[in-house]
Amino acid sequence: CWMKGKKRxxxxxxxxxxxxxxxxxxxxxxxFRMRCHLILLSDQGHGVQQIAELYQLSRQSVANWFTRYEQGGITALHTMQGRGRRPILRIDNAVEVRQVEQLVDRHPQTLRPVLAALSQQGKVLSKRTLQRFLKRLDGNGNGSEEAL
Known part of the structure; x- marks a missing residue:
């Protein structure tokens, strides 16, 4: 190692x-479980380099999680809001939900026209994504698909 600093x-x-x-x-x-484990391993006397090798992370990543924990406690180990890809359709957007439900009601036999109508509005998604969205809608009690 080219730089020997104080063990952390x-x-x-x-x-x-x-x-x-x-x-x-x-x-x-x-x-989140892995991040908790990083901190526990440090408490048990494992160094940053050992932990980095164990989890195949960079030393800098481990050190950053140490800093986050020191500054914010266990809540800082959770992934922050706003990470990841934005959903194409949002279940909490009432306008989108109503629009999809109306399209499905108009074309109850096949999802192809629903997908085409949504793609014209710039919401390009796969049939499988639409099926998952409809299933989540149904799980929320919005009887969009009464009987399949």
């Missing part, structure tokens, strides 16, 4: 340790 570890108190252990064991997202 995070020391936890019992409450923090329990909180991180619960996050590691029962967190909803795998990436």
């Amino acid at each position: 570890y995070i020391t936890l108190d019992e409450g923090q340790r329990k909180e991180l252990l619960a996050g590691f064991k029962t967190g909803k997202k795998p990436v």
